[in-house]
Amino acid sequence: MSKTTPHVAVLMGGWSSEREVSLKSGEACAQALEAEGFEVTRIDADRNLAAVLSQLKPDVCFNALHGKWGEDGCVQGLLEILGIPYTHSGVLASALAMNKARAKVVLQSAGVPVAESLVAPRREVMAKHLMSPPYVVKPVADGSSVGVHIVDETAAAPPRDLIAADGPEDEPLLVERYIKGREFTCTVMGDKPLAVTEILPAEGRAFYDYQAKYAPGGSKHILPAPLSPNLYEKIRQLSLTAHQVLGCRGISRTDFRLDEAQPHGSGLFCLEVNTQPGMTATSLAPEQAAHEGLSFAALVRWIVEDASVGR
Numbered sequence: 001m002s003k004t005t006p007h008v009a010v011l012m013g014g015w016s017s018e019r020e021v022s023l024k025s026g027e028a029c030a031q032a033l034e035a036e037g038f039e040v041t042r043i044d045a046d047r048n049l050a051a052v053l054s055q056l057k058p059d060v061c062f063n064a065l066h067g068k069w070g071e072d073g074c075v076q077g078l079l080e081i082l083g084i085p086y087t088h089s090g091v092l093a094s095a096l097a098m099n100k101a102r103a104k105v106v107l108q109s110a111g112v113p114v115a116e117s118l119v120a121p122r123r124e125v126m127a128k129h130l131m132s133p134p135y136v137v138k139p140v141a142d143g144s145s146v147g148v149h150i151v152d153e154t155a156a157a158p159p160r161d162l163i164a165a166d167g168p169e170d171e172p173l174l175v176e177r178y179i180k181g182r183e184f185t186c187t188v189m190g191d192k193p194l195a196v197t198e199i200l201p202a203e204g205r206a207f208y209d210y211q212a213k214y215a216p217g218g219s220k221h222i223l224p225a226p227l228s229p230n231l232y233e234k235i236r237q238l239s240l241t242a243h244q245v246l247g248c249r250g251i252s253r254t255d256f257r258l259d260e261a262q263p264h265g266s267g268l269f270c271l272e273v274n275t276q277p278g279m280t281a282t283s284l285a286p287e288q289a290a291h292e293g294l295s296f297a298a299l300v301r302w303i304v305e306d307a308s309v310g311r
Helices: 019-035 049-056 074-082 091-098 100-109 122-127 160-164 210-214 229-246 284-291 296-305
Strands: 007-012 039-044 060-063 117-121 135-139 149-151 172-177 182-189 192-201 219-222 251-258 268-274
Touching: 007 019, 007 049, 019 039, 019 060, 019 296, 039 049, 049 074, 060 074, 060 296, 074 091, 091 100, 091 229, 091 268, 100 117, 100 172, 100 229, 100 268, 117 122, 122 172, 182 229, 182 284, 192 229, 192 284, 229 251, 229 268, 251 284, 284 296
Parallel strands: 007 039, 007 060
Antiparallel strands: 117 172, 135 149, 135 172, 182 192, 182 251, 192 219, 251 268
């Protein structure tokens, strides 16, 4: 990386279901980096990305892509081949965290509690209840709560919108026990867990879905989360364990649900680990960094300075 004005290529957009939020994340990060004195090139990633980067030859790539191809190890592998330092997690951690079913196995082996679940092809999930309601159906490998359906305890059959949804009949879906209760999240930066946030979806939303995540007023963030000191610290330490056992780098964000009907925090379950948390105006990771005294610009600079190959 140049010692004077490092040239950062901000990868954004792409062609996944999370394209729009990626564009917002990427633009916010690009503006922050320019304000910090970096030379910045914005790249709306396409399938010719290797050729674009080979010609541009940036000092580092800031990966602001979300979802498939950008967050699942694919772009990370390309950047490793090109030898361009990049941000966030490497190939293995990205692929592992993106596959919720595989990640659960690794997390559980490290003592991170996860909800009961199974994987089945879409045709079987559509045909009948594979788990007694309430349960959640979600893609095995997608983010931002895309394609998530909650099947409540009164449902006589799988939801019609799941049956009507696009997708091949043999597409694997994750069927997971629904944890009724409160939702929390914690960002890990390097080897340090930051503050814990409680997420309250706006009235009328059953959970922290795509609109709750990214629409203004879609959710309320309570920071720091109103929890007992022991439970607050437990979430921080479980987030760090999840980050480390999956092999994450840079920043990650781990989401939890808490069933308070269970005693002594035994109702706490990890939902998933996000290796590339959103960086929009309503995003959680920047809020948690700010709570620790780190501005958005300083956070983005740290992420760039942490970039490397061989991650």
